[in-house]
Amino acid sequence: MTTSSGNGTAPLFQVEALHVSVEGKEILKGVDLIVRQGEVHAIMGPNGSGKSTLANAIMGHPKYKVTGGDIRYLGQSIVGLKADQRARLGVFLAFQYPTAIPGVTMVNFLRHALNAVRGQEVPVKDFRNLLRDKMTLLKVDRSFSARYVNEGFSGGEKKRVEMLQMAVLEPKLAVLDETDSGLDIDALKTVAEGINTLLNPAQSILLITHYQRILNYVKPHFVHVLAQGNILKSGGPELALELEAKGYDWILKEAAALPQGVSS
Numbered sequence: 001m002t003t004s005s006g007n008g009t010a011p012l013f014q015v016e017a018l019h020v021s022v023e024g025k026e027i028l029k030g031v032d033l034i035v036r037q038g039e040v041h042a043i044m045g046p047n048g049s050g051k052s053t054l055a056n057a058i059m060g061h062p063k064y065k066v067t068g069g070d071i072r073y074l075g076q077s078i079v080g081l082k083a084d085q086r087a088r089l090g091v092f093l094a095f096q097y098p099t100a101i102p103g104v105t106m107v108n109f110l111r112h113a114l115n116a117v118r119g120q121e122v123p124v125k126d127f128r129n130l131l132r133d134k135m136t137l138l139k140v141d142r143s144f145s146a147r148y149v150n151e152g153f154s155g156g157e158k159k160r161v162e163m164l165q166m167a168v169l170e171p172k173l174a175v176l177d178e179t180d181s182g183l184d185i186d187a188l189k190t191v192a193e194g195i196n197t198l199l200n201p202a203q204s205i206l207l208i209t210h211y212q213r214i215l216n217y218v219k220p221h222f223v224h225v226l227a228q229g230n231i232l233k234s235g236g237p238e239l240a241l242e243l244e245a246k247g248y249d250w251i252l253k254e255a256a257a258l259p260q261g262v263s264s
């Protein structure tokens with residue numbers, strides 16, 4: 001496979017024949033994916049199929065070992081980079097289960113995160129202005145910034161904070177690992193609204209999700225089905241509707257009928 005797109009420039013982000021093992025067990029078995037600037041890709045698939053593993057491998061979680069293939073960002077391999085180095089390049093991961101950090105206020109947490117990503121101290125006044133603008137944009141309640149990170153936040157509030165974090169850090173590639181379980185329809189809408197507010201031609205998003213529901217609010221350019229450690233099928237938004245109606249079994253059967261290494 002070539003690393004160049006049709007117009008001769010390298011895609012923003014590319015996963016190439018990626019193999020990833022966790023605790024010595026191979027979970028991803030040759031995943032291929034290309035994300036260009038401004039594109040929204042949805043990744044769907046059954047429980048335990050490796051979606052979060054893919055997100056963790058992209059972010060450089062040390063437990064997730066790349067045993068084959070490559071992850072490229074603007075044509076360069078990032079497999080050897082640590083998570084913070086990847087973040088500085090503009091890769092952002094919103095965690096599937098956001099954790100509470102007692103004693104650290106949101107405002108301090110976000111400021112440190114931004115300093116880390118920029119690799120330099122952002123003046124406090126500039127940061128406060130930036131935060132205020134982004135909170136207004138995302139309709140986040142002012143009181144949030146003085147609260148401790150995710151402590152006592154409802155599921156929906158955590159999601160709002162996650163969107164705020166993404167807005168402040170302005171990543172070029174955002175990987176959103178969404179568990180829809182436990183999120184009510186309002187929280188889902190919050191995530192969708194956040195994504196739609198932040199979407200621009202320079203913003204690419206990898207949206208990992210279980211249900212088609214969220215895709216009623218965010219229109220992905222591409223939908224991929226990750227199952228059995230591989231992307232077994234890719235399509236447009238209509239594929240998500242088909243999955244909602246028919247489940248995943250037909251994709252597994254279809255893949256089993258194809259010669260090895262071929263996906264539809």
Ligand SMILES: Nc1ncnc2c1ncn2[C@@H]1O[C@H](COP(=O)(O)OP(=O)(O)OP(=O)(O)O)[C@@H](O)[C@H]1O
Nearest residue numbers: 022023027045046047048049050051052053054063
């Ligand atoms: N840190 C880990 N330690 C041990 N096993 C792991 C770890 N992370 C993932 N796995 C295993 O890898 C497989 C894929 O898990 P993963 O979390 O990537 O699935 P998923 O597609 O995100 O599932 P879900 O839809 O439930 O979120 C599972 O069998 C899981 O048990």
Ligand SMILES: [Mg+2]
Nearest residue numbers: 051052053096
């Ligand atoms: Mg997961």
